[in-house]
Amino acid sequence: MKICSAIAETHNQIITWQQQKCKIALIPTMGNLHAGHLSLIKQAQQYADRIAVTIFVNPLQFTNTIDLQLYPRTFEQDCDKLKQANVDLLFFPCEQTIYPHGQTNHCIVSDPLLSKIHCGASRPGHFDGVATIIVKLFNILPTQIAIFGEKDYQQLLIIRRVVQDLQIPIEIISAPIIRESDGLAMSSRNQYLNAQERKIAPLLYQTLNNIKNEIERGNNNFAKLALQQQQLLATAGFKPDYINICERQTLQIASAKDKNLIILAAAYLGKARLIDNIQCNI
Numbered sequence: 001m002k003i004c005s006a007i008a009e010t011h012n013q014i015i016t017w018q019q020q021k022c023k024i025a026l027i028p029t030m031g032n033l034h035a036g037h038l039s040l041i042k043q044a045q046q047y048a049d050r051i052a053v054t055i056f057v058n059p060l061q062f063t064n065t066i067d068l069q070l071y072p073r074t075f076e077q078d079c080d081k082l083k084q085a086n087v088d089l090l091f092f093p094c095e096q097t098i099y100p101h102g103q104t105n106h107c108i109v110s111d112p113l114l115s116k117i118h119c120g121a122s123r124p125g126h127f128d129g130v131a132t133i134i135v136k137l138f139n140i141l142p143t144q145i146a147i148f149g150e151k152d153y154q155q156l157l158i159i160r161r162v163v164q165d166l167q168i169p170i171e172i173i174s175a176p177i178i179r180e181s182d183g184l185a186m187s188s189r190n191q192y193l194n195a196q197e198r199k200i201a202p203l204l205y206q207t208l209n210n211i212k213n214e215i216e217r218g219n220n221n222f223a224k225l226a227l228q229q230q231q232l233l234a235t236a237g238f239k240p241d242y243i244n245i246c247e248r249q250t251l252q253i254a255s256a257k258d259k260n261l262i263i264l265a266a267a268y269l270g271k272a273r274l275i276d277n278i279q280c281n282i
């Protein structure tokens with residue numbers, strides 16, 4: 001596996017592969033890799049001849065300095081996992097390389113609608129930071145496809161929208177959520193949970209399943225349903241941020257006539273902010 005931290009070297013490698021007619025897949029990450037990330041690589045290998053992974057803890061998408069400082073950085077272990085997974089290129093830039101003029105003077109890519117709702121309402125600026133780094137990575141590593149997890153469903157839709165609106169020639173492929181055996185969605189932030197919190201954490205996914213089952217049984221009082229389940233989470237020790245039953249393509253709050261739904265949830269448990277979602281068809 002080739003490891004590059006400079007933009008020109010990384011870009012040239014991608015262009016060389018393009019000239020050799022290779023199909024290349026890009027997988028952006030913030031490192032601290034787990035089975036969820038590795039599943040994206042496996043999926044990418046079905047579509048592409050070359051796999052490029054990026055590791056960059058993007059300060060622009062953090063709305064809290066302590067969260068940024070505490071974010072787990074495990075470069076050596078990540079490299080071992082990427083080599084074992086037969087990744088071809090790792091782009092691992094430093095902050096100065098990505099934001100040479102600092103973050104505040106940098107141009108921003110922003111989806112005016114999707115970036116302001118759900119997680120965007122609680123974390124103002126977060127999705128602008130995400131959209132901006134992703135566009136930069138698409139330019140540095142001009143691959144034919146990029147893979148993103150459905151775990152971050154709102155992020156996935158924002159990236160699709162940015163690619164469409166800015167005419168970026170890349171195909172976005174989504175990958176299903178990988179979970180622990182008890183249902184908890186894998187996340188680098190799960191390690192912030194203490195033993196007691198870890199035991200109750202799967203309740204978030206159970207709550208999503210309860211809502212899905214209720215909807216499939218015919219309950220279409222979505223607002224009441226979401227509120228009731230949010231209260232149950234609070235009783236169990238979570239600090240729910242939101243549970244929203246949405247139309248799956250627009251992420252607007254669903255009405256009873258919508259057929260393709262997604263239930264989005266975010267809740268604090270101790271120091272961890274957990275997010276999860278489940279799709280539901282009626």
Ligand code: AMP
Nearest residue numbers: 029030031036148149151152177178186
């Ligand atoms: P992150 O390192 O958290 O920025 O995530 C990098 C990519 O991995 C994003 O596309 C995430 O949606 C995806 N991802 C993170 N956790 C999971 C998971 N449990 N299952 C599937 N994809 C995931």
